[in-house]
Amino acid sequence: MIRFKKWALIDANTIATLDKYPVEKRPSRWDGQTKAVKKFKDEVLKQGLAIQEQKCAWCTLNVGTLGRRTAHRDHIAPKAKYPQWTFFAKNLIIACEYCNGFAVKGEINTVSKVEDVYENCIFHVVHPYLDDPSDHLEFLGDSPLSVTIRSRTPKGLWTIDKLQLDTAGATMERAKDRLLEMYMNDLSPAQKGLLKSASDSLGK
Numbered sequence: 001m002i003r004f005k006k007w008a009l010i011d012a013n014t015i016a017t018l019d020k021y022p023v024e025k026r027p028s029r030w031d032g033q034t035k036a037v038k039k040f041k042d043e044v045l046k047q048g049l050a051i052q053e054q055k056c057a058w059c060t061l062n063v064g065t066l067g068r069r070t071a072h073r074d075h076i077a078p079k080a081k082y083p084q085w086t087f088f089a090k091n092l093i094i095a096c097e098y099c100n101g102f103a104v105k106g107e108i109n110t111v112s113k114v115e116d117v118y119e120n121c122i123f124h125v126v127h128p129y130l131d132d133p134s135d136h137l138e139f140l141g142d143s144p145l146s147v148t149i150r151s152r153t154p155k156g157l158w159t160i161d162k163l164q165l166d167t168a169g170a171t172m173e174r175a176k177d178r179l180l181e182m183y184m185n186d187l188s189p190a191q192k193g194l195l196k197s198a199s200d201s202l203g204k
C-alpha cells in the first residue's frame with residue numbers, strides 16, 4: 001500500500017446535486033447516467049489515477065496503460081453497507097480489478113465502528129488517506145525491488161489477509177512491475193514496440 005495525501009476534488013454544484021439523492025438510493029444511483037453521477041465518477045477516476053500515479057492503492061500494481069490490470073473506483077467502506085458514503089470522494093480509491101473484485105474485497109465490511117463523521121470511524125482496513133500505511137505494513141528489501149509485504153500491526157495483518165496482498169501471485173506481479181520500470185529506458189525500439197502494442201490491446 002501507498003499513502004495518499006490527496007483525493008479527488010469535486011465541484012460544489014456536483015456535490016450539492018448528489019447530496020440530494022436519498023441515502024438509501026445512492027448505491028443504485030452509482031450506475032446511473034445523470035450528469036452529476038458521471039461527473040463525479042469521471043473526476044474520481046481521472047484525478048485518482050494522477051494522484052496514485054496509476055498504481056492500485058492496495059497491491060501497488062500498475063493499472064491503466066502501463067499495467068495489465070484495469071483501473072476501478074473502489075469504495076473503501078462498501079456502498080451496499082454504507083450508502084451514505086457512495087458519493088464521498090474520501091471513501092473512493094483507485095484499485096485494480098483483482099483487489100476490487102468479488103473474490104477479494106467485494107463487499108467485505110472494512111469498518112469496525114461507524115460514526116456520523118467519516119473521519120471519526122474506526123476502520124478494520126488500513127485506510128489509504130486516513131492512515132499512514134507504513135505504520136501498519138512494510139515492504140521488505142531495498143527499494144525499488146521491495147515487493148514482499150509484511151504486517152506490523154493487527155490492522156496491517158487484517159488488510160494483508162483480507163486483500164490477499166501477500167500471495168505469491170501478487171508478489172511476483174509487483175516484482176515484474178518494478179523490473180519493467182527499472183529497465184524501461186534501456187529497452188530497444190523493438191522491445192518498446194512490443195510493450196506498446198501489448199498496452200494498446202488492453203481493454204479491447
Ligand SMILES: [Zn+2]
Pocket residue numbers: 056057058059060061095096097098099100
Ligand atoms: Zn490491486
